[in-house]
Amino acid sequence: MRIFSGIQPTGVLHLGNYFGAIKQWVELQEGNFCVYCIVDYHALTNENTVPHELRTNVKELALDLLACGIDPERSILFVQSAVPEHTELCWILGCVTSFGDLARMTQFKEKARGQEFVNGGLFYYPVLQAADILLYLADHVPVGEDQLQHLELTRRIARRFNWRFGEFFPEPEPILGKAPRLMSLADPMRKMSKSYGPEHYIGLMEPEEEIWRKIRTAVTDMGLTPGQTMSPGVANLFTLLELVAPADVVEEFRRLHTEGKLLYKDLKETLFRYLMAAMRPLRERRRELEAKGQIEEILAAGAERARKIAKGVIKEVRARVGLD
Numbered sequence: 001m002r003i004f005s006g007i008q009p010t011g012v013l014h015l016g017n018y019f020g021a022i023k024q025w026v027e028l029q030e031g032n033f034c035v036y037c038i039v040d041y042h043a044l045t046n047e048n049t050v051p052h053e054l055r056t057n058v059k060e061l062a063l064d065l066l067a068c069g070i071d072p073e074r075s076i077l078f079v080q081s082a083v084p085e086h087t088e089l090c091w092i093l094g095c096v097t098s099f100g101d102l103a104r105m106t107q108f109k110e111k112a113r114g115q116e117f118v119n120g121g122l123f124y125y126p127v128l129q130a131a132d133i134l135l136y137l138a139d140h141v142p143v144g145e146d147q148l149q150h151l152e153l154t155r156r157i158a159r160r161f162n163w164r165f166g167e168f169f170p171e172p173e174p175i176l177g178k179a180p181r182l183m184s185l186a187d188p189m190r191k192m193s194k195s196y197g198p199e200h201y202i203g204l205m206e207p208e209e210e211i212w213r214k215i216r217t218a219v220t221d222m223g224l225t226p227g228q229t230m231s232p233g234v235a236n237l238f239t240l241l242e243l244v245a246p247a248d249v250v251e252e253f254r255r256l257h258t259e260g261k262l263l264y265k266d267l268k269e270t271l272f273r274y275l276m277a278a279m280r281p282l283r284e285r286r287r288e289l290e291a292k293g294q295i296e297e298i299l300a301a302g303a304e305r306a307r308k309i310a311k312g313v314i315k316e317v318r319a320r321v322g323l324d
């Protein structure tokens with residue numbers, strides 16, 4: 001498979017990002033051609049992005065990704081703005097994208113809702129995302145569930161380009177992980193996300209006491225709606241437990257829940273223990289990588305490899321649309 005995926009340098013890496021996407025990124029490195037991108041142009045669509053913070057966030061995120069297991073020898077890891085072909089392809093693809101399709105994107109509608117100033121980049125975001133993926137002729141994209149609609153649009157854009165200019169781009173398929181939609185612990189009706197504030201995510205590299213505080217205060221009893229056997233908050237804690245604990249531990253907690261004997265305190269303590277056991281090696285690796293300090297070289301080498309591919313694809317695209 002030819003894999004492409006991206007992540008925004010908009011702050012800390014959280015458990016939703018990790019279990020929804022990054023863990024698959026790492027696993028897919030085995031036997032596939034993988035291109036992983038820190039999408040800083042996308043981050044500019046966020047009105048709160050501050051220049052010096054963006055620069056720092058890019059490096060911090062690169063360190064996080066390496067600590068999670070992205071191997072720059074096997075995968076191409078680079079920063080989007082270091083490869084200008086992304087924006088060139090974005091413009092060309094925009095010209096085969098339907099305005100109506102863009103206006104239907106739920107992420108745009110959610111992010112634009114209630115904002116006094118809605119920048120054009122936010123509206124055009126899915127076209128740039130399509131360009132990111134198609135520039136590497138990727139056929140598979142590991143993502144969380146929130147990105148499925150954008151990926152469907154990428155497929156439509158590829159189809160329309162191919163129809164107008166001849167078969168060229170693949171129609172990429174999503175790869176969903178075991179936790180395609182991890183929910184906020186403070187409000188389990190919303191996805192875990194940075195946009196809603198620090199109470200709504202758990203950062204991979206947050207201090208342990210802070211992670212325990214967020215788990216300890218996680219919402220559990222919300223009342224059940226008809227047909228539900230578990231409240232959304234408890235279901236979310238079980239989802240997390242399944243990701244980090246052995247099957248027999250999860251089974252035991254499920255049995256207690258079914259018998260009405262489950263103590264949430266026990267569930268939360270066990271989850272915290274297994275979560276930290278899973279995260280500690282990553283946190284340790286990050287400290288080592290930070291001490292080594294080779295991040296700029298790694299990203300520069302990644303950009304060089306990415307650019308080689310991007311240039312070849314753009315050359316072909318320019319010829320097909322009549323620019324060359």
Ligand code: AQP
Binds near residue numbers: 010020021180183
């Ligand atoms: N809650 C989630 N569950 C599963 N997967 C998730 N992803 C994000 N949240 C969840 C997946 O993480 C990858 C990177 O997404 P991104 O670049 O959109 O990351 P982000 O913007 O930092 O994620 P946030 O916190 O949700 O940011 P905002 O609030 O700005 O939208 C993607 O594959 C995504 O699906």
